[in-house]
Amino acid sequence: MRASLSRDLVGKKFKSVSVTNGRVVRRHKTAKDFRAMLEGHSVRNVQRLGKNLVVGLDNGSHLVIHLGMSGQLLRAKGPKDLKPKHTHVVFTFTQGGELRYVDPRTFGELYVSKVPSDDDPPVELSKFARLSIGGDGTALRRAVPELAHLGLDPFEDQIGWDRFAAILRSRTTPLKAVLTDQDIIAGIGNIYADEILFSAGLRFDRSAESLSTIEIRRLHRAISEVLTDAIKHEGSTLDDEQFVDPDGKPGNFQQFHQVYNREGQPCLQCRQTIQRETVRGRSTYYCEKCQA
DNA sequence: CGATCTACCTGATGGC
């Protein structure tokens, strides 16, 4: 998503922004306020931190977009292109073309983070983000304080497996809860948590502190490996075709899922039947033979 | 402090 938007948006200027469902800009007092912070400004870059897309503007402010469960960003040629149901925001560019935000469940949101000012108190990084030893994540958090609470981003922050070990050692929480806690590691959701745990050969309900050094290194490796693969195959689109890129194109990584959405099917490693369990209201898929 | 629950929404699907 980030790469596709970057190719498309950099250098374009927001001509007008229309908001037809104020809920998706709920951080702003009014939709008008949101519009005013964008109109007349051009896009400098498109970055990402965790699950947030961060569109940098020419005045130093940032448009942040989180797709939630059902959000889509879709390119359109112009206003005569048929608008999908649940189109809540339309960005029109002076160079022509539109970008629409579509979101049936409205769990996603968009907001413009103010230009950082010198009189602002210094941004307080999250406990885990402070462990980063490099990357662009820290600069991004300072530029967008709303994202400072996020934990380590597997690509935007650098962290060795030894520091990763320190994060796990301090917690009795089940592994899956650690992986999906955005304030610890940013960017992993329900699908990728299950795929990462399978790749690492670890059960979702193992206590984080119970991992041996070898297991910690396997998990550390699995996080980058699974996410790198998923990005290479442009993400996971399930049967309802909800996740699509800005051209409406679905991803392909679902074809490579080892466990997610494969209840009752044979494990691709050992032929054992994949199990599904509901944990805190969400599905968890795993192989009881490959994951210990 | 950390861990856990709830509410926020619409739509698809399946049983009766």
Add this chain to the structure above:
DNA sequence: TGCCATCAGGTAGATC
């Protein structure tokens, strides 16, 4: 045909 329950990529904020 309708009615009801269940499930779906997420997380802020309340509460334990």
